[in-house]
Amino acid sequence: MNPLIVLPEGCISEIISFTTPADAIRSSVISRGFKSAAESDIVWDKFLPSDHQQIVSRSVAPVVFDSKKDLYFRLSESPILLDEGKLSFWLDKTNGKKCYLLSARQLTISFSDNQFSWEHTFDADSRFPEVAFLNNVDLLDIRGRIGTRVLSSRTNYAAYLVFKVSERYHGLESTKARVRFVNQESEYEAVDRATTVILAARTPRNLKGRLPEKRTDGWLEVEIGKFYNGESGDDNGDVEAGLLDSRPFHAKCGLMVEGVEFRPI
Amino acid sequence: MVKLKSNDDKEFEVEEAAVIQSEMIKNMIEDGCATSVIPLPNIDSKTLIKVIEYLNKHINMGKAAETGEEDDLKEFDEQFVNMGWEELFDVIMAANYLNIHELMELCCQSAADRLKNKSVRAVREMLKITNDLTEEEEQEIINDAPWAFEGPEIDDTVN
Numbered sequence: 001m002n003p004l005i006v007l008p009e010g011c012i013s014e015i016i017s018f019t020t021p022a023d024a025i026r027s028s029v030i031s032r033g034f035k036s037a038a039e040s041d042i043v044w045d046k047f048l049p050s051d052h053q054q055i056v057s058r059s060v061a062p063v064v065f066d067s068k069k070d071l072y073f074r075l076s077e078s079p080i081l082l083d084e085g086k087l088s089f090w091l092d093k094t095n096g097k098k099c100y101l102l103s104a105r106q107l108t109i110s111f112s113d114n115q116f117s118w119e120h121t122f123d124a125d126s127r128f129p130e131v132a133f134l135n136n137v138d139l140l141d142i143r144g145r146i147g148t149r150v151l152s153s154r155t156n157y158a159a160y161l162v163f164k165v166s167e168r169y170h171g172l173e174s175t176k177a178r179v180r181f182v183n184q185e186s187e188y189e190a191v192d193r194a195t196t197v198i199l200a201a202r203t204p205r206n207l208k209g210r211l212p213e214k215r216t217d218g219w220l221e222v223e224i225g226k227f228y229n230g231e232s233g234d235d236n237g238d239v240e241a242g243l244l245d246s247r248p249f250h251a252k253c254g255l256m257v258e259g260v261e262f263r264p265i
Numbered sequence: 266m267v268k269l270k271s272n273d274d275k276e277f278e279v280e281e282a283a284v285i286q287s288e289m290i291k292n293m294i295e296d297g298c299a300t301s302v303i304p305l306p307n308i309d310s311k312t313l314i315k316v317i318e319y320l321n322k323h324i325n326m327g328k329a330a331e332t333g334e335e336d337d338l339k340e341f342d343e344q345f346v347n348m349g350w351e352e353l354f355d356v357i358m359a360a361n362y363l364n365i366h367e368l369m370e371l372c373c374q375s376a377a378d379r380l381k382n383k384s385v386r387a388v389r390e391m392l393k394i395t396n397d398l399t400e401e402e403e404q405e406i407i408n409d410a411p412w413a414f415e416g417p418e419i420d421d422t423v424n
Contacts, residue, residue: 007354011361014369018377025413028406029385032397035406073409093412 012037017046021072021096044068047096048075049152055089055098058082072096079127088127092264097152099263101162102144104132107260110141125164125218126258133166134255140175143242144260145182151239151262153232158265159241160221162258163212165200169254172199173207175245179225183237191244197222199255219258226265267294268302269317271310276302283320288364307362312355319345319368346375350392384421385414391423 016024016038024047027038037043045068049055052071056063060081065071076093079101088101104120109132111117117137120130134140144159151157159179165172177197180190196209199222212220224241241260245252267284269277285291293299305313322341346353353372360368380388389396396403407414 007358008361011354011357011373014361015357015373015376015380018374019381022410022413022416023377023381023383025406025410026383026385027380027388029398029403030388030396031394034394035398035402093410 009033009037009040010042013040013042017043020094021047022094039067039069041068044072048072049091049096049098051150055082056080060085081127085129088259095264097155097264098150099261100146100150101127101259101261102146103128103130103259104257105130106144107132107257108141108143108145109257110139111137123164123256123258127217128259132257134253134257136251136253138248138251140171140243140245140252140255142244142257142260143240144262145238145240146262148181148229148236148239149232151229152264153229155229155264156226157229157239157262158226159224159239160261160263161197161199161224161241161243162215162219162221162261163199164219164256164258166254166256169200171245171247171250171252172255173201174209174247175199175243177210177222177224177241177243179227179239179241181227181236181238182240190242194244195225197224197243221261224260267299269313270302270304271308271313272306273310275310275313277310277313277317279317279320280324283317283324286320286323286365286367288366290363305363308359309355312352312359315345315348315352315356316359316363316365316368320365323367342371346372350376350379382418382420384419387421387423 012034016027019027024038024043028035048068048071052075056071063071063074063080065074072091075089076091076096079088079090081087082089086103086106088103090099091097092099105128109118112132116135119133119135121133122129123131142161161177175197176191176194178190178194180187198207198209198211200212201207210222212222215221224243227239229239230236239262241262266278267281267290269279269284271277281294285294290299290303293303308316322338348356353376357369357372357376360372379391383391388394
């Protein structure tokens with residue numbers, strides 16, 4: 001006798017909702033009954049972040065979907081733009097965790113109001129209307145902040161700078177990178193345990209520091225740092241990912257910033 | 266005391282404090298529909314005994330947290346779901362019918378843990394399910410999310 005035939009579809013959906021998105025998708029291939037149970041809103045509503053409706057309501061373009069599963073696929077296959085196009089949001093397809101890319105307009109960048117230092121321009125590879133291009137500064141200071149409450153709880157995250165370099169770059173071979181919880185650690189404390197990243201160098205072999213990696217979207221990324229986002233109950237305030245190069249009389253130029261990305265690892 | 270009757274005509278007496286963990290019975294009592302014996306036409310005596318065992322153990326859940334008996338309760342839960350598929354599904358159906366939220370969650374979690382990372386073939390074999398999808402239908406699902414069918418974590422063993 002087939003023991004499962006007796007289980008109502010709602011109960012099968014209930015069971016599948018305690019697994020993972022990958023398990024649910026594989027369940028759809030088991031049989032017709034399982035397919036119908038695995039596609040139910042009961043299942044996919046649990047895999048979507050609890051605040052997904054609020055997030056989707058901030059989308060620049062309307063998000064159209066037929067079911068919760070459809071919405072999950074939509075949000076994990078391509079990012080949506082939120083908040084007048086300054087913030088990009090998507091889901092990690094394997095676990096439904098929240099990912100954000102803060103656009104350059106959403107970052108705090110020193111001297112970004114001075115066009116001889118920084119310029120906001122268009123770039124065809126960008127998902128945002130504008131990116132920031134570094135013409136020339138002595139003090140390179142880029143920070144991206146996000147509330148820990150809008151990230152997924154009980155999750156290990158990493159922050160990345162998403163960028164490109166122009167051919168005529170300079171002074172990008174030794175930048176300090178750090179992530180801090182703004183309420184818990186001062187800037188000075190965070191600088192003490194900062195690591196070094198090499199945004200660009202012509203002879204990286206002689207240098208010590210983390211190197212960037214190529215992404216599939218035409219940009220480079222370098223990890224700024226990692227952090228653990230704990231229970232949603234203990235409010236950790238904002239988390240800040242920052243890059244700093246304050247070596248004086250040392251011009252920096254040729255960096256194009258798409259944004260700062262927070263995603264689970 | 267409340268009297269419950271299984272579909273094989275066996276009667277069980279349960280303390281009201283235990284039985285009202287079932288939303289369905291709680292509503293019946295509140296509506297005054299539970300004067301004599303409550304018949305449960307969907308539940309056999311074997312399953313009902315399991316459910317009553319659970320209800321009695323969880324009767325003082327709130328107290329357990331105060332007196333540090335949480336570990337004891339956790340151990341009970343672990344032992345409780347240590348049963349075969351058929352028995353587990355019977356308890357799930359009973360919990361669903363009686364609307365006992367915590368029991369439903371416990372059993373569904375246990376079933377989910379057993380299915381986690383299992384290959385399609387393994388689940389079909391474990392639960393003795395015959396595939397009634399066409400090859401095209403199957404392929405369509407796989408093409409939509411090939412990543413869910415790849416990876417070293419996928420477990421093809423049946424146990």
